[in-house]
Amino acid sequence: MGFVRVHDEVREYEVFARKTRLEPLRQVGAVVAPDDELAMAYARATYDEERWVEMMIVPKAAVIQLWAPGEEA
Amino acid sequence: MRYAEWCIAAPTLEADIAAAAMGLDDIGHSRVLYGSLRELGTPDVVDEPGSYANVPYLDRPWTDWTAFVAANGVLDTGFTLMIEALAGGNVEVLRSRLKKMLQEERYHAMHGRSWMRESGAVTAIDQARRDAVVWFGPEGSDVDDLHGKGILSLGVRELRRRLDEQVGGSAESAAIDWKAWDPMRRRINPGGIDELTLNMLQGLAEKRYMPAGA
Numbered sequence: 001m002g003f004v005r006v007h008d009e010v011r012e013y014e015v016f017a018r019k020t021r022l023e024p025l026r027q028v029g030a031v032v033a034p035d036d037e038l039a040m041a042y043a044r045a046t047y048d049e050e051r052w053v054e055m056m057i058v059p060k061a062a063v064i065q066l067w068a069p070g071e072e073a
Numbered sequence: 074m075r076y077a078e079w080c081i082a083a084p085t086l087e088a089d090i091a092a093a094a095m096g097l098d099d100i101g102h103s104r105v106l107y108g109s110l111r112e113l114g115t116p117d118v119v120d121e122p123g124s125y126a127n128v129p130y131l132d133r134p135w136t137d138w139t140a141f142v143a144a145n146g147v148l149d150t151g152f153t154l155m156i157e158a159l160a161g162g163n164v165e166v167l168r169s170r171l172k173k174m175l176q177e178e179r180y181h182a183m184h185g186r187s188w189m190r191e192s193g194a195v196t197a198i199d200q201a202r203r204d205a206v207v208w209f210g211p212e213g214s215d216v217d218d219l220h221g222k223g224i225l226s227l228g229v230r231e232l233r234r235r236l237d238e239q240v241g242g243s244a245e246s247a248a249i250d251w252k253a254w255d256p257m258r259r260r261i262n263p264g265g266i267d268e269l270t271l272n273m274l275q276g277l278a279e280k281r282y283m284p285a286g287a
Contacts, residue, residue, distance in 0.1 A: 046090050
């Protein structure tokens with residue numbers, strides 16, 4: 001879903017990170033940007049206050065939902 | 074310092090945060106570079122207006138977001154190319170210390186490139202590109218001399234070529250009149266940084282907020 005802010009078209013991205021190789025990736029936040037490059041720059045600027053060993057972003061549109069709260073599995 | 078001025082004035086909250094983060098990165102980079110220079114035996118310079126070797130683009134606060142975008146996309150790329158040349162040279166202190174700086178600058182470049190794609194900052198980009206080329210210096214100057222000694226892994230011509238490649242357009246070095254180039258301050262234009270910013274850089278501005286006798 002696109003919506004208009006400063007940019008003509010933006011996308012939402014979920015940000016995932018972990019602090020050690022042993023722990024699973026977890027969602028630490030989200031960013032909104034017009035392209036992948038700016039989304040990466042924003043994710044790093046916004047969420048780099050902790051010592052992550054790994055960080056990645058995923059376009060929210062790429063996430064395939066199986067069911068949502070209140071829905072049957 | 075100029076990045077920090079935009080940390081509450083950028084077009085989006087995310088860009089505000091990025092401006093603050095990039096400003097902090099660059100303060101850290103300055104500390105590493107000054108520390109390396111000291112370790113390499115470079116004497117401290119007297120902190121006075123004429124000793125600042127900033128590019129003219131940084132003389133005054135930017136009044137338009139496109140000026141930020143061009144500095145971020147073009148000047149920052151120019152500085153990063155020089156850091157790359159130092160990190161690829163034969164001075165061990167610089168080879169080992171500048172790698173983290175290059176990793177952080179990668180995100181500055183992404184931020185600058187993306188905003189340049191949509192901000193229409195043509196005039197500001199041309200000005201920033203010219204300042205970056207002047208900062209590299211003319212062919213056959215100190216940069217090429219250091220390249221010849223292996224201290225820098227890139228010479229002037231290659232620095233310009235990579236700037237063109239990464240930023241787009243042409244560095245138009247032929248249009249620059251090098252006769253007035255100051256090799257110490259690495260600029261052609263006279264002048265320097267504005268007084269208010271200079272006071273902040275020298276720590277004078279903070280003293281105004283301290284109670285008397287503190």
